[in-house]
Amino acid sequence: MGESERMLERAFKLIDKYLEEDRLPETPVVEYLPPEELKWKLDLELGEDGASVEELLAFLETYLRYGVRIGHVQFVNLLFGGFDEAAFLGDVFATLSNNQMHTYEVAPVATLIELALIAKMNSCIGFDGGEGIFCSGGSNGNLLGMLCARNRAFPDVKAGGFAGGEMPALFISDQAHYSFAKAANQLGIGTDNVVRIKADELGRMKPDELELEIERSLAAGRKPFFVGATAATTTLGAFDPLHEIADVVDKHGLWLHVDASWGGPVVLSEKHRHLLAGSERAHSLTWDAHKMMGTPLICTAFLTRDKGVLFRAVSAASADTEYLFHENDESAYNLGRISLQCGRRVDALKLWLMWKQQGDAGMAARVDRFFGLAGYATAIVEEHPKLELLARPQSIAVCFRYVPEGAVDIDDFNLRLRERLRRSGKSMINYSTLRGKLALRLSICNGAISEADLDTLFDNITRTAGELAAERG
Amino acid sequence: MGESERMLERAFKLIDKYLEEDRLPETPVVEYLPPEELKWKLDLELGEDGASVEELLAFLETYLRYGVRIGHVQFVNLLFGGFDEAAFLGDVFATLSNNQMHTYEVAPVATLIELALIAKMNSCIGFDGGEGIFCSGGSNGNLLGMLCARNRAFPDVKAGGFAGGEMPALFISDQAHYSFAKAANQLGIGTDNVVRIKADELGRMKPDELELEIERSLAAGRKPFFVGATAATTTLGAFDPLHEIADVVDKHGLWLHVDASWGGPVVLSEKHRHLLAGSERAHSLTWDAHKMMGTPLICTAFLTRDKGVLFRAVSAASADTEYLFHENDESAYNLGRISLQCGRRVDALKLWLMWKQQGDAGMAARVDRFFGLAGYATAIVEEHPKLELLARPQSIAVCFRYVPEGAVDIDDFNLRLRERLRRSGKSMINYSTLRGKLALRLSICNGAISEADLDTLFDNITRTAGELAAERG
Numbered sequence: 001m002g003e004s005e006r007m008l009e010r011a012f013k014l015i016d017k018y019l020e021e022d023r024l025p026e027t028p029v030v031e032y033l034p035p036e037e038l039k040w041k042l043d044l045e046l047g048e049d050g051a052s053v054e055e056l057l058a059f060l061e062t063y064l065r066y067g068v069r070i071g072h073v074q075f076v077n078l079l080f081g082g083f084d085e086a087a088f089l090g091d092v093f094a095t096l097s098n099n100q101m102h103t104y105e106v107a108p109v110a111t112l113i114e115l116a117l118i119a120k121m122n123s124c125i126g127f128d129g130g131e132g133i134f135c136s137g138g139s140n141g142n143l144l145g146m147l148c149a150r151n152r153a154f155p156d157v158k159a160g161g162f163a164g165g166e167m168p169a170l171f172i173s174d175q176a177h178y179s180f181a182k183a184a185n186q187l188g189i190g191t192d193n194v195v196r197i198k199a200d201e202l203g204r205m206k207p208d209e210l211e212l213e214i215e216r217s218l219a220a221g222r223k224p225f226f227v228g229a230t231a232a233t234t235t236l237g238a239f240d241p242l243h244e245i246a247d248v249v250d251k252h253g254l255w256l257h258v259d260a261s262w263g264g265p266v267v268l269s270e271k272h273r274h275l276l277a278g279s280e281r282a283h284s285l286t287w288d289a290h291k292m293m294g295t296p297l298i299c300t301a302f303l304t305r306d307k308g309v310l311f312r313a314v315s316a317a318s319a320d321t322e323y324l325f326h327e328n329d330e331s332a333y334n335l336g337r338i339s340l341q342c343g344r345r346v347d348a349l350k351l352w353l354m355w356k357q358q359g360d361a362g363m364a365a366r367v368d369r370f371f372g373l374a375g376y377a378t379a380i381v382e383e384h385p386k387l388e389l390l391a392r393p394q395s396i397a398v399c400f401r402y403v404p405e406g407a408v409d410i411d412d413f414n415l416r417l418r419e420r421l422r423r424s425g426k427s428m429i430n431y432s433t434l435r436g437k438l439a440l441r442l443s444i445c446n447g448a449i450s451e452a453d454l455d456t457l458f459d460n461i462t463r464t465a466g467e468l469a470a471e472r473g
Numbered sequence: 474m475g476e477s478e479r480m481l482e483r484a485f486k487l488i489d490k491y492l493e494e495d496r497l498p499e500t501p502v503v504e505y506l507p508p509e510e511l512k513w514k515l516d517l518e519l520g521e522d523g524a525s526v527e528e529l530l531a532f533l534e535t536y537l538r539y540g541v542r543i544g545h546v547q548f549v550n551l552l553f554g555g556f557d558e559a560a561f562l563g564d565v566f567a568t569l570s571n572n573q574m575h576t577y578e579v580a581p582v583a584t585l586i587e588l589a590l591i592a593k594m595n596s597c598i599g600f601d602g603g604e605g606i607f608c609s610g611g612s613n614g615n616l617l618g619m620l621c622a623r624n625r626a627f628p629d630v631k632a633g634g635f636a637g638g639e640m641p642a643l644f645i646s647d648q649a650h651y652s653f654a655k656a657a658n659q660l661g662i663g664t665d666n667v668v669r670i671k672a673d674e675l676g677r678m679k680p681d682e683l684e685l686e687i688e689r690s691l692a693a694g695r696k697p698f699f700v701g702a703t704a705a706t707t708t709l710g711a712f713d714p715l716h717e718i719a720d721v722v723d724k725h726g727l728w729l730h731v732d733a734s735w736g737g738p739v740v741l742s743e744k745h746r747h748l749l750a751g752s753e754r755a756h757s758l759t760w761d762a763h764k765m766m767g768t769p770l771i772c773t774a775f776l777t778r779d780k781g782v783l784f785r786a787v788s789a790a791s792a793d794t795e796y797l798f799h800e801n802d803e804s805a806y807n808l809g810r811i812s813l814q815c816g817r818r819v820d821a822l823k824l825w826l827m828w829k830q831q832g833d834a835g836m837a838a839r840v841d842r843f844f845g846l847a848g849y850a851t852a853i854v855e856e857h858p859k860l861e862l863l864a865r866p867q868s869i870a871v872c873f874r875y876v877p878e879g880a881v882d883i884d885d886f887n888l889r890l891r892e893r894l895r896r897s898g899k900s901m902i903n904y905s906t907l908r909g910k911l912a913l914r915l916s917i918c919n920g921a922i923s924e925a926d927l928d929t930l931f932d933n934i935t936r937t938a939g940e941l942a943a944e945r946g
Contacts, residue, residue, distance in 0.1 A: 161663025164637020178793035188661015189636025320651035
């Protein structure tokens with residue numbers, strides 16, 4: 001026991017040290033090693049005998065050392081980043097108490113927190129009589145939306161399975177997340193029955209194209225049932241026009257799901273919530289709090305406009321679950337009944353604690369700040385003679401590239417630039433393909449990033465580009 | 474910053490205090506409040522303004538106070554329990570660094586740890602050339618098994634969806650987990666196409682009944698494709714006979730999945746691994762490390778005997794994922810390609826750290842200890858004049874009931890007994906229905922439980938029963 005206490009205490013000191021290092025300018029985003037080298041460096045073997053506390057603590061240090069510093073201000077690589085103490089503690093206490101979300105009986109406080117958050121988030125979206133559940137990620141939230149829709153349009157499938165008849169068709173934009181296609185695979189709908197609607201120059205689904213494709217599917221004898229709109233696409237951060245899409249969806253009596261995994265939190269900002277205008281007309285929505293809001297992974301709410309849809313879509317026969325769900329005064333609070341998971345972590349506490357600390361005002365300011373910084377980054381790109389903006393930013397993603405002098409393969413140059421930058425540990429920025437061009441994509445999701453950090457980022461980019469160009473001679 | 478540091482430091486002290494309390498005999502398992510009362514006690518509202526560090530810390534204390542103590546030795550309610558420092562720290566450091574499992578790029582060490590664990594667990598199961606992935610829980614692991622099987626038997630469904638033709642049929646025992654039925658719903662197979670095979674007196678699937686039902690399905694023009702065996706059923710802890718089931722499965726060319734969510738770790742024990750004999754003949758297997766092995770939620774490995782099945786079953790079109798998965802020397806390490814999740818927490822670190830500390834020998838001793846304690850509890854039940862054993866235990870679950878004197882509804886009596894015990898905070902034990910009788914189910918998954926704790930548990934049970942009987946007069 002003495003030794004264990006020492007282990008916890010010493011590990012807590014490692015945490016303090018790690019967080020301090022995050023704030024030092026000389027700390028690299030990653031101390032990069034390629035897989036084979038890193039494997040050689042780590043002793044990952046599990047053998048007959050156990051290891052000492054000393055060895056365990058040393059390993060934890062190594063884990064942090066060669067991991068990626070998501071909290072570093074030069075990490076602008078994913079749709080999330082940063083570090084928040086309250087959210088961190090919420091997750092740590094969830095692990096500590098290890099309450100499990102399937103019944104009130106074994107997660108009393110956590111259940112009430114999750115319900116309070118679902119109500120709060122629903123009211124932000126405009127789902128005033130809705131309900132929802134925390135699930136295993138944005139992909140899973142999109143699957144839940146599609147499953148609810150399938151259950152409405154093809155109510156016999158739950159018990160009977162797909163048995164022929166009309167083939168389903170569903171619609172997303174060509175900028176939508178790949179989880180929709182994965183869900184179509186899982187749900188027995190088939191990825192070929194996913195129709196991709198052209199996006200406009202800014203990355204937004206075109207409602208007239210949607211209408212056209214629905215008509216085309218109907219003419220081909222298929223049964224349209226689901227439209228998946230996106231609120232902040234992965235590459236461009238674009239928001240599909242929900243009102244115009246909802247008009248088409250309503251006309252045809254389809255289900256509208258919004259993948260607001262990334263963009264959901266804009267509803268908290270008076271200035272930017274117009275981007276989600278019309279969300280109240282959707283039937284369901286996915287909102288990741290681990291992206292723009294900054295909790296640790298995973299913190300995804302799946303929200304529905306109406307009550308009961310989730311239960312109808314996912315519930316199991318009560319004969320199978322009597323060992324778990326008991327009928328008593330707590331039954332209405334047993335969230336496992338509307339979840340695809342049986343065992344489930346407490347993901348709500350971290351979000352609740354962070355939100356409580358910041359208040360709606362603090363959360364809104366966070367969103368506004370990100371948009372402001374994206375504007376700042378955009379201006380740098382526009383003013384720099386060698387940087388080219390590849391699309392007008394819609395929110396907090398900025399897509400650009402470096403254009404070197406001379407006859408160079410620009411895509412190849414930018415790829416090399418990005419990889420060198422990443423492996424140097426100076427800055428970590430992602431890339432994607434945009435209309436055939438390789439685009440560097442900066443995404444701003446870290447509450448600690450300042451304008452000076454963006455200056456450093458672009459310095460790192462242009463310096464590394466200069467080095468690369470010089471090497472070519 | 475000063476305040477934040479104080480917040481972390483003070484929160485860490487709360488953790489120490491909580492763990493100390495866990496060890497005090499007077500600490501209740503739960504300070505029970507019904508939902509409405511608890512809601513009234515908590516201020517869960519999220520408003521415009523933020524809260525102070527003081528308020529946040531006070532809330533965390535409240536969270537722990539009214540939560541359930543999963544680490545308490547009188548918590549024998551679920552298929553998991555207890556607290557392990559190394560595993561706890563593994564989860565805390567996963568949260569701290571917040572690396573994300575979809576690519577090596579953003580989770581270098583964690584990726585190698587997950588691969589090492591998958592290899593280790595596969596070698597325990599006998600999947601020597603296999604692969605696998607950590608997923609979002611036992612239910613999800615069972616779905617993955619069914620999805621891989623669907624993709625083998627109905628390869629056109631991934632792209633084309635179910636379009637009529639032969640109806641699928643799958644087989645599980647009537648003691649199997651409800652996640653199989655939920656997966657059949659999700660996968661478009663239909664819950665009616667789940668055939669439940671009778672279990673024997675001890676809760677094990679009968680292979681001759683399986684054979685019979687497969688023949689019956691074939692005769693009805695359906696296409697059998699999947700058998701889900703269970704290694705430790707939720708109520709009786711029973712292990713289906715894998716060799717005999719595999720004989721039937723092989724004869725018909727079906728897919729054998731083993732739900733070893735609970736029972737998987739018995740392979741670590743020389744004494745008890747015979748319960749999983751034949752596991753190497755399965756095609757896939759689910760193994761929860763957060764149950765018998767004692768990591769915090771969630772820590773589920775989905776294992777396959779052969780390489781490539783996961784990729785074929787779950788992968789998305791590469792055009793959809795180019796923003797995420799880049800082709801380079803790290804590609805082979807990008808686990809997101811074989812995962813249903815996009816964002817995914819590091820769940821492997823906690824298991825690796827715990828296993829490293831204990832070694833194979835320590836893990837095996839843990840399993841053996843649980844079986845020994847289950848035997849001890851069984852003996853108490855058998856020797857006590859008022860306790861009735863409802864089935865011979867197969868592993869670490871003991872099902873029994875209290876038989877009061879006089880003309881009493883025994884089910885009702887045991888239900889009251891259990892509820893009173895739970896709400897008193899003295900002991901928390903679950904119940905289920907077994908052949909029409911209400912059974913109290915004791916499950917031993919906490920490494921800290923001793924024989925003396927079981928004495929206390931049965932003391933609490935029989936005393937409370939005595940009180941109840943006296944009240945009836």
